[in-house]
Amino acid sequence: MSAGSGGVGMFGADALIGELTPAPSAPTRRRRGRPRLWRVTIFVLSAIFFLGPLLSAFKFSLITANGSYGLSNYSQIVGSSAIRSSLVTSLEIAVIAAVVVVSLMLPTVVWVRLRRPQLTLLLEGVTLLPIVIPPVVVAAGLEELQRNAPSWVVSLVFNHALTGLTPFYVVLAMPFTYRALDTGVRAIDLRTLVDASRSLGASWTVTLTRVILPNVQTAVLGAMFLTIALCLGEVVISSLLLYTTFPVEIIQESLSGTAGISVALSIVTLAFTFLLLFSLSLIAGRRLGPGSSRVL
């Protein structure tokens, strides 16, 4: 699924998160020689292939309606109420999904590690399911569900993007969240912390929110950032179910003949998502000390 990118191709989320919290391995120093031909070649090819479309998009987004260069596409974004309302919808979904997925997964991860380690494999398998099932199939299932659901469910859940999409984006975010939180919890001395907190009389809720949570805050932040990135990029399910989220609005703009605005919005989205992941890599790098840059 490509993400699915956008379509959110989410295969290999484990690898993405695997690098989120690098194991404290011995720093392997690699010898650096002269720049070799094979290395220079791939860097040049990648620069052309990867930067080419981005620079083209940037130039394209600066072309105004009368053919000259200017920022009118960007100023129209700010002025459009349709874009604004779709962005608000997507941000609401993203934030709620991020909070829900963490509050659902963190207790589960802790409970499995402490009490039911034999369930680890099962949990891994279940959180892999959203990766295995193509988003378009989830969308088809939801559409079928809508048609067959009693009308009170439809009016309660499916009539609004916020209630119709958030619960399912939470499921889509589970692979990322699980890996991020699991690596975070693995890195702390969970049993000692829990025993200490419990023996001092703290309830499970207090232990979870005031002892464990502060100790895995980088992992929680990572899980939330990835969930937000996912929700802002997901277009297949929302488009098939006819909800106007931010990515769907980008497509709508281009269908109404203003490709320049769509391209400008794409650039803004890419820049925002990049900043999200880049700041995550900086935060994780700082917490773990120099030499541990690999966040993704």
Added chain:
Amino acid sequence: MPFAAYVLVFLGLPLYMVVHGSLTTSTGGFTLDNFKSTFTSPEYKAAFENSLVLALWTSIAGAVFGVWLAAAVITARTGGMLRRVVSSASGVFAYFAGLPLAFAFIAALGPLGVATVLLRDSGVNLYAHGFRISSILGVGLAYVYFQVPLMVILITPALEGLRPQWQEAAQSLGATKLAYLRHVAVPVLAPSVIGATLILFGNAFSAYATALALVGSTFAIVPAQIDDAINGNVLVGQANIGLALGVEMIFVIVIVMVGYGLVQRRARRWLQ
């Protein structure tokens, strides 16, 4: 356990609806006709063929360039700016950018795209040679854009697992660089590379965001056919054929994942 209940309701229920609907007639009776018509209709056959071809060539191209790029990138200093930027950018492009990428490609290679105009002015008229951004080739190029970063993410841990000592040992025993690659590096890495390529294949096979933005539901690949069957069409019973296509997609992905699991077991022998 709230987690189990949540997954059961919000993932299990849609899945159940897909499987149930694919086996049901429009009046509610049991049938296998939905599957039968996906196999007999030339339209759906072509869609499957296109999807498989698209997934195959973009996964191989992505794997080749991804391994190459990852190998070049890991020679840079760990913790350096290049590593940070490449890993963040890979994450964005591989997982979260299907839609924006489509518009970047329209801006570059669309009929009025920047690269198209540039090439035309220097004498190469892509569109006169039959290139279309909405063709299998055009969409595939955009797919490669997220396949390469995904390969970089997947294969970097394996490349880092290659110990420098192995190369030193081989060299001290008199092996040339080529001999080291042939007898040590390639055999150790092969299972990881094959496994990652399988994931790229599954990724491209189930991807739809980029194609949706570039072409829409008229595109002859399986996800677009599902979209079309559900939304684009008023024919009775068509939606259930879309659900049957969905079940078949899951089936293909399950085969790919089983293959991945098998090679992954082998990959763990030397790495990690």
